[in-house]
Amino acid sequence: MTLESTPDSVVSETTIVPGDEWWRSAVIYQIYPRSFADSTGDGVGDLPGITKRLPALAQLGVDAIWLSPFFRSPQKDAGYDVSDYTDVDPLFGTLDDFDRLLETAHSLGLRVIADMVPNHTSDQHRWFQEALAAPEGSPERDRYMFRDGKGPNGDLPPNNWESVFGGSMWDRVTNPDGTPGQWYLHIFDKSQPDLNWENPWVREQFFGILRFWLDRGVDGFRVDVAHGMIKKAGLPDYTPPAEGASMGGTGTSAVDEDDSVPSIAEADTVLAPLIGDPEPAPEPPYWGQEGVHDIWRGWHEVLAEYEGDRVLCAEAWVDPLEKVALWVRPDEMSQAFNFAYMFTDWKASALKRVITESIDAFGGVGAPATWVLSNHDVVRHASRLALTADSPQGAGIGPLSPGKPDPVLGLRRARAATSLMLALPGSAYLYQGEELGLPEDMELPDDARQDPTWFRTNGEKYGRDGCRVPIPWESDKPAYGFNASGKSWLPQPKDWAPFARDAQEGIPGSTLSLYTDALRLRREHGLGTGALSWEPGYGKKVVAFRNGDVLVLTNLGKVAVELPVGDILLSSEEITGGALPTDTTVWIQL
Numbered sequence: 359m360t361l362e363s364t365p366d367s368v369v370s371e372t373t374i375v376p377g378d379e380w381w382r383s384a385v386i387y388q389i390y391p392r393s394f395a396d397s398t399g400d401g402v403g404d405l406p407g408i409t410k411r412l413p414a415l416a417q418l419g420v421d422a423i424w425l426s427p428f429f430r431s432p433q434k435d436a437g438y439d440v441s442d443y444t445d446v447d448p449l450f451g452t453l454d455d456f457d458r459l460l461e462t463a464h465s466l467g468l469r470v471i472a473d474m475v476p477n478h479t480s481d482q483h484r485w486f487q488e489a490l491a492a493p494e495g496s497p498e499r500d501r502y503m504f505r506d507g508k509g510p511n512g513d514l515p516p517n518n519w520e521s522v523f524g525g526s527m528w529d530r531v532t533n534p535d536g537t538p539g540q541w542y543l544h545i546f547d548k549s550q551p552d553l554n555w556e557n558p559w560v561r562e563q564f565f566g567i568l569r570f571w572l573d574r575g576v577d578g579f580r581v582d583v584a585h586g587m588i589k590k591a592g593l594p595d596y597t598p599p600a601e602g603a604s605m606g607g608t609g610t611s612a613v614d615e616d617d618s619v620p621s622i623a624e625a626d627t628v629l630a631p632l633i634g635d636p637e638p639a640p641e642p643p644y645w646g647q648e649g650v651h652d653i654w655r656g657w658h659e660v661l662a663e664y665e666g667d668r669v670l671c672a673e674a675w676v677d678p679l680e681k682v683a684l685w686v687r688p689d690e691m692s693q694a695f696n697f698a699y700m701f702t703d704w705k706a707s708a709l710k711r712v713i714t715e716s717i718d719a720f721g722g723v724g725a726p727a728t729w730v731l732s733n734h735d736v737v738r739h740a741s742r743l744a745l746t747a748d749s750p751q752g753a754g755i756g757p758l759s760p761g762k763p764d765p766v767l768g769l770r771r772a773r774a775a776t777s778l779m780l781a782l783p784g785s786a787y788l789y790q791g792e793e794l795g796l797p798e799d800m801e802l803p804d805d806a807r808q809d810p811t812w813f814r815t816n817g818e819k820y821g822r823d824g825c826r827v828p829i830p831w832e833s834d835k836p837a838y839g840f841n842a843s844g845k846s847w848l849p850q851p852k853d854w855a856p857f858a859r860d861a862q863e864g865i866p867g868s869t870l871s872l873y874t875d876a877l878r879l880r881r882e883h884g885l886g887t888g889a890l891s892w893e894p895g896y897g898k899k900v901v902a903f904r905n906g907d908v909l910v911l912t913n914l915g916k917v918a919v920e921l922p923v924g925d926i927l928l929s930s931e932e933i934t935g936g937a938l939p940t941d942t943t944v945w946i947q948l
């Protein structure tokens with residue numbers, strides 16, 4: 359692979375020969391440690407719990423796990439507020455527990471990806487506490503984004519930026535003598551102060567943190583907020599476009615009835631204020647600045663010191679896909695989440711377009727396309743795909759949300775969508791519980807909610823708790839087998855027994871069986887390392903393509919479509935009478 363540096367704004371023109379690294383075609387399963395498996399019974403999942411359940415993931419057939427943060431943290435943002443990057447939070451266990459998890463995973467053939475959170479620390483991190491105690495203008499203050507306030511007494515925040523979780527992006531500190539002091543920037547919660555990545559000291563610290571985990575044997579990192587770490591010089595005011603103003607609706611609910619140019623994605627979102635097409639809003643001065651790429655070149659070099667194809671995966675909420683591809687140039691990161699794909703309307707024309715654009719954009723820099731439908735920040739796709747109102751990504755859905763999804767329709771579309779996704783070449787991400795067909799929990803009581811979004815918007819936005827509820831393992835056990843005590847940090851719905859893993863295992867037609875079969879066939883037919891060619895002749899409402907010796911058809915129209923003669927390898931619903939029903943995917947042996 360060519361590792362030549364290129365100017366920031368230009369995609370490499372050198373010949374890029376993709377390598378054969380494992381992550382190019384891997385299926386990576388996201389574990390949200392709080393909600394996967396709890397060995398202590400305190401109601402919060404933990405590392406020993408995960409280790410015990412790893413055989414189930416090996417059996418499912420994924421290649422790697424990505425663990426959302428388990429580092430020391432006051433847990434104000436469920437671990438995305440780190441107070442010590444080189445230790446395990448006691449809530450989740452110990453470093454020894456982590457080593458055991460890693461060893462067990464590796465012995466089962468599963469790689470392990472940790473979640474690095476470099477944009478901000480917790481306000482309880484020693485670096486921030488030292489910065490608070492140090493005088494204005496000190497090197498300690500320069501680790502973070504401290505600024506003087508505006509107005510005669512500095513009473514006003516330095517600019518008008520609004521936090522992703524609601525409210526101002528600035529909070530004012532009190533000096534040791536009790537007088538009001540400077541303001542500090544936090545893109546997210548006020549307990550998550552942004553680091554100053556222009557400061558070489560900060561960069562050095564993270565090289566050390568990366569090596570700490572690489573030395574322990576992790577196979578790479580998912581990198582949180584990989585688009586936010588450099589802010590525009592001068593921190594100019596910025597007013598985002600009115601919600602939904604410039605970028606069209608999502609219409610995820612609509613059956614594919616029209617052929618108008620589809621929107622790629624959703625603008626009305628907590629976490630993705632930038633995603634949109636065809637005319638992206640002007641760049642907010644805190645997202646996607648050119649300077650971030652230099653950071654990734656440095657991280658790339660650190661990973662290159664280690665053997666075994668370690669991976670860096672960017673959480674980069676930028677638009678369009680050609681811009682996302684800048685994060686995965688040969689000398690930067692390995693993969694970037696494809697949020698444009700995640701937010702694509704359930705329409706054949708939209709899907710075909712985003713798939714083509716993804717393969718072109720990522721392929722243009724020699725990176726694999728990636729695919730994802732659910733994660734811990736968005737409405738689970740078994741609910742999202744049947745919403746009859748615009749999808750409020752990141753803002754969640756709850757008891758009073760409009761356009762509540764029909765669960766049967768949602769699950770049917772989710773099964774079709776996943777069957778399509780797992781046939782695409784490149785790397786795919788799964789989020790714990792989707793293999794069970796779990797819907798979003800839309801009935802969480804207000805007093806159970808934990809997401810800072812809920813608190814910072816005074817309950818106006820539900821936030822992301824509905825996709826984070828502990829997952830069910832055994833239908834007739836306390837907490838559905840999540841633990842032995844029955845406790846659960848978010849209450850589990852009363853009707854989840856049929857979703858439990860043991861209720862689906864080995865049952866033909868269950869969602870778990872569908873995922874297991876799809877992953878096995880994906881491997882057997884080399885779909886992850888394959889190439890896609892569109893298949894004509896199935897009409898505008900069908901996504902039809904070949905990948906190697908497999909023909910994949912997804913019917914998004916209202917009318918059943920005649921199937922070609924051939925062996926059906928996989929189908930997301932039962933097929934009768936040689937026709938492909940609506941909201942169904944089949945894989946046919948060519």
Ligand code: GLC
Pocket residue numbers: 435438439475546582583629673734735
């Ligand atoms: C990322 C995480 C999200 C977290 C935020 C702040 O978007 O995925 O869960 O709240 O960063 O760290």
